[in-house]
Amino acid sequence: xxxxxxxxxxxxxxxxxxxxxxxxxxxxxxxxxxxxxxxxxxxxxxxxxxxxxxxxxxxxxxxxxxxxxxxxxxxxxxxxxxxxxxxxxxxxxxxxxxxxxxxxxxxxxxxxxxxxxxxxxxxxxxxxxxxxxxxxxxxxxxxxxxxxxxxxxxxxxxxxxxxxxxxxx
Numbered sequence: 001x002x003x004x005x006x007x008x009x010x011x012x013x014x015x016x017x018x019x020x021x022x023x024x025x026x027x028x029x030x031x032x033x034x035x036x037x038x039x040x041x042x043x044x045x046x047x048x049x050x051x052x053x054x055x056x057x058x059x060x061x062x063x064x065x066x067x068x069x070x071x072x073x074x075x076x077x078x079x080x081x082x083x084x085x086x087x088x089x090x091x092x093x094x095x096x097x098x099x100x101x102x103x104x105x106x107x108x109x110x111x112x113x114x115x116x117x118x119x120x121x122x123x124x125x126x127x128x129x130x131x132x133x134x135x136x137x138x139x140x141x142x143x144x145x146x147x148x149x150x151x152x153x154x155x156x157x158x159x160x161x162x163x164x165x166x167x168x169x
Contacts, residue, residue, distance in 0.1 A: 057109075087159065095152050109141035
């Protein structure tokens with residue numbers, strides 16, 4: 001009886017060792033899904049993201065224009081009541097000036113992306129070095145435009161709020 005148990009334990013041990021050896025080699029093998037995307041794939045994805053950011057910035061410029069129009073209407077209403085709106089007018093002029101600066105940065109990004117140096121017409125990488133430079137230039141121009149718009153909007157909102165606090169009891 002003990003021989004039977006010993007044989008059975010030896011057989012079980014060998015089977016477990018074989019099973020673990022198979023599992024450990026399978027676990028150590030690299031999986032295709034874990035391989036990172038190629039540098040070209042990353043550049044193509046970044047290029048598409050910058051193109052999308054360019055389109056989103058157009059929407060921000062439309063919002064900025066609507067915001068300026070609203071403040072201009074507010075100024076007109078206060079002027080009808082004889083209120084001195086010079087501080088608000090200066091804030092609006094500064095806002096419009098900053099939006100023009102941001103639009104210039106946006107145009108530079110648009111031109112860089114339109115030239116698509118390092119990319120073909122479908123957005124596929126043809127020269128990785130040029131493609132990287134293209135994505136970086138466009139990103140930097142758009143980041144500058146975005147920061148300028150956000151700062152201008154905050155400053156205009158603060159100026160309007162201060163003006164309204166000063167002129168409403």
